[in-house]
Amino acid sequence: MRETTRRQLTATAIVSAPLMWTLVFLFIPYLVMFTYSFYLKKFPTFVPAFEFVNYLTIISDPQYYQVLLRTAKIALTVAVCSFLIAYPLTYFLVFKVKSARLRSILYMAVIVPLWVSYLLRAYTWKTILGNEGILNSFLVWSGILSQPTDIFLYNQFSMVVTLTYIFVPFMVMPLYASLEKIPRSMIEASKDLGVGPLRTFWHVTLPLSMPGVIAGATFTICLTFGDFVAPFLVGGPNGAMIATIIQSQFGAALNWPLGAALSIIMLIIVLTIISVSDRLERAGRIDLN
Amino acid sequence: MKNLRKVLQSAGAVLAVMGMATAAQAAGEVNILTWEGYADDSFIKPFEEATGCKVSATYVGSNDDFAPKLAAGGGVYDLVSPSIDSTKALIEAGFIDPADMSRLPRYEEIYEKFRTAEGINHDGKVYGVPFSWGSIPFMYRTDKFETPPTSLNILWDPALEGKISLWDDKSAIYVASRVIGNHNIYDLSDEELEAAKAKLIEQKPLVRKYWATAGELVDLYAAGEVWISNTWGGYQSALLAEQNIPVQEFIPEEGAEGWMDSWLIVKGTPNEDCVYEFINMATTEEGQCGMSNVNGYSSANPVAAKNCMSEEQFKALHQDDVDYLDSLLLWTNLRDRLEHYTNTWNAVKAAN
Numbered sequence: 158m159r160e161t162t163r164r165q166l167t168a169t170a171i172v173s174a175p176l177m178w179t180l181v182f183l184f185i186p187y188l189v190m191f192t193y194s195f196y197l198k199k200f201p202t203f204v205p206a207f208e209f210v211n212y213l214t215i216i217s218d219p220q221y222y223q224v225l226l227r228t229a230k231i232a233l234t235v236a237v238c239s240f241l242i243a244y245p246l247t248y249f250l251v252f253k254v255k256s257a258r259l260r261s262i263l264y265m266a267v268i269v270p271l272w273v274s275y276l277l278r279a280y281t282w283k284t285i286l287g288n289e290g291i292l293n294s295f296l297v298w299s300g301i302l303s304q305p306t307d308i309f310l311y312n313q314f315s316m317v318v319t320l321t322y323i324f325v326p327f328m329v330m331p332l333y334a335s336l337e338k339i340p341r342s343m344i345e346a347s348k349d350l351g352v353g354p355l356r357t358f359w360h361v362t363l364p365l366s367m368p369g370v371i372a373g374a375t376f377t378i379c380l381t382f383g384d385f386v387a388p389f390l391v392g393g394p395n396g397a398m399i400a401t402i403i404q405s406q407f408g409a410a411l412n413w414p415l416g417a418a419l420s421i422i423m424l425i426i427v428l429t430i431i432s433v434s435d436r437l438e439r440a441g442r443i444d445l446n
Numbered sequence: 447m448k449n450l451r452k453v454l455q456s457a458g459a460v461l462a463v464m465g466m467a468t469a470a471q472a473a474g475e476v477n478i479l480t481w482e483g484y485a486d487d488s489f490i491k492p493f494e495e496a497t498g499c500k501v502s503a504t505y506v507g508s509n510d511d512f513a514p515k516l517a518a519g520g521g522v523y524d525l526v527s528p529s530i531d532s533t534k535a536l537i538e539a540g541f542i543d544p545a546d547m548s549r550l551p552r553y554e555e556i557y558e559k560f561r562t563a564e565g566i567n568h569d570g571k572v573y574g575v576p577f578s579w580g581s582i583p584f585m586y587r588t589d590k591f592e593t594p595p596t597s598l599n600i601l602w603d604p605a606l607e608g609k610i611s612l613w614d615d616k617s618a619i620y621v622a623s624r625v626i627g628n629h630n631i632y633d634l635s636d637e638e639l640e641a642a643k644a645k646l647i648e649q650k651p652l653v654r655k656y657w658a659t660a661g662e663l664v665d666l667y668a669a670g671e672v673w674i675s676n677t678w679g680g681y682q683s684a685l686l687a688e689q690n691i692p693v694q695e696f697i698p699e700e701g702a703e704g705w706m707d708s709w710l711i712v713k714g715t716p717n718e719d720c721v722y723e724f725i726n727m728a729t730t731e732e733g734q735c736g737m738s739n740v741n742g743y744s745s746a747n748p749v750a751a752k753n754c755m756s757e758e759q760f761k762a763l764h765q766d767d768v769d770y771l772d773s774l775l776l777w778t779n780l781r782d783r784l785e786h787y788t789n790t791w792n793a794v795k796a797a798n
Contacts, residue, residue: 200782201535202517218789220796227798289670307608311655311671394653397795408510409616410788411535 193417211418228398232381236374238321243328251336282319286310311393328373335369367441375434475500476720480527489736499720516541524715530565530706531777543711544571549722555749574708576746580679582703588692590673598698611675614656616787624700632778639790646794680742704774
């Protein structure tokens with residue numbers, strides 16, 4: 158009896174630390190945010206209340222769904238671009254590079270940029286895409302353009318380029334894990350049955366790597382959804398995203414209640430994406446045993 | 447057990463000594479939350495040596511940073527220096543103590559327009575000591591314009607597509623409203639805000655980038671991205687001159703906004719003596735010319751400025767010209783209209 162009690166106590170102690178952490182740093186802040194979202198803005202700050210005014214504003218004023226749609230569009234584009242770049246790269250790493258040493262070096266080369274400041278990496282793109290930047294200088298020098306063009310920087314294109322570059326590792330990591338797990342015997346079996354490499358890829362490799370694709374897409378979409386640095390650094394007049402608007406509510410507008418309501422809506426959207434992707438991943442899971 | 451008690455006793459002694467040490471330091475320090483150039487070593491170092499008050503400065507990036515930092519509480523700061531459109535909210539929220547005028551012997555030397563500003567006077571008491579001021583003029587690349595621009599209408603000229611920038615701030619609404627002809631820029635009705643919004647959305651295809659920080663605007667000019675924009679008078683143009691980028695500031699026909707920063711005393715500061723020492727230094731010769739030399743802004747105390755500036759600098763900073771100061775539309779707190787202005791500006795940025 159004493160033995161079991163002690164074991165239970167130990168178990169509780171082990172579990173309670175992370176539980177406390179989650180409670181203090183996740184649930185309580187979300188609860189505070191949720192509470193604020195029903196408060197009312199009143200000069201000079203705001204007053205406690207239980208009103209749905211902030212949510213009504215978000216529904217009735219077109220600027221919020223315009224920005225949400227734009228954010229979703231950019232997030233999806235970034236996810237697709239990341240996939241198009243990361244899949245061939247990871248495929249090459251896992252199946253074509255024979256030396257394990259070389260493979261891990263190349264893999265690290267993809268991951269290492271994550272250790273460089275995000276701000277610095279985003280800033281670099283300004284010097285590449287700008288009016289007097291590397292790309293424009295090259296195009297003018299090589300005679301392709303007669304004068305520098307504005308179309309590379311300060312628009313949604315430059316935001317997608319920057320965000321894709323920054324979030325590609327988050328696509329590579331889960332893809333690498335799921336491609337590496339595919340038993341080579343499956344691919345060999347497909348070959349033995351006389352199926353060509355393209356059809357093997359389409360019917361065997363790609364379906365088996367879907368969990369990695371879904372995880373990577375979830376990462377890139379959710380990370381882009383909350384980004385406000387890219388709009389700030391490389392976005393143009395049409396660059397404002399939902400996080401930019403939330404930031405201005407907490408800052409310039411001094412309207413924390415509306416900012417909190419927007420944050421709650423964003424949280425719901427992101428949680429929905431995560432639970433949908435979780436379901437997709439489960440539905441697509443193939444038992445290899 | 448005995449050992450434990452000993453350990454606890456010595457730990458207590460150490461804590462007590464540490465406590466005394468912080469108390470001793472607290473007697474001679476002042477913690478300020480301010481703009482970067484307002485605590486420059488050139489005039490802070492001599493002040494520290496003369497008074498023994500140690501100055502610790504924390505910097506803000508925008509006027510929006512003051513309220514959240516003070517709302518978080520905790521007696522971290524003794525002095526703050528927000529602009530005149532942000533002071534009233536801090537005062538009415540109860541973050542600020544009124545100034546003891548008997549300890550500010552040279553207050554009367556400050557421009558009357560500032561001393562009587564609604565933003566620092568509340569319930570018959572003075573809550574802020576004016577420090578610096580300037581305008582929000584426009585600036586252009588002199589090598590890109592054959593005839594110097596004089597009107598804000600040029601910001602809607604399709605010939606300048608992709609070469610225009612505006613401050614990413616409610617200030618854009620002030621600009622558009624003046625172009626439309628609504629000069630009551632701090633008191634716009636909902637319809638007038640809608641009109642400004644439509645005007646700014648019309649301009650969007652011509653805009654290269656809305657600039658957010660002083661450094662960003664300098665980069666935009668230096669990289670050849672932008673030829674015309676509004677600016678913080680005297681500041682970015684000086685930084686660009688250092689890089690040999692030819693720019694010229696101008697006050698458009700439609701007028702310009704003016705700003706003024708003041709020192710406000712945070713409620714319940716334990717460092718009152720050093721706080722008043724600091725304000726008196728800042729608003730007289732040492733601090734006024736120190737600030738003007740570092741930032742290129744005008745001084746709020748023209749008497750002190752006259753004593754410590756060269757004649758050219760005094761003129762260049764418009765210290766001799768009260769009409770210039772009067773012509774500026776001095777920033778005003780928008781009170782409960784602020785959120786409408788900000789949302790209008792957000793709607794412009796949200797529009798496709």
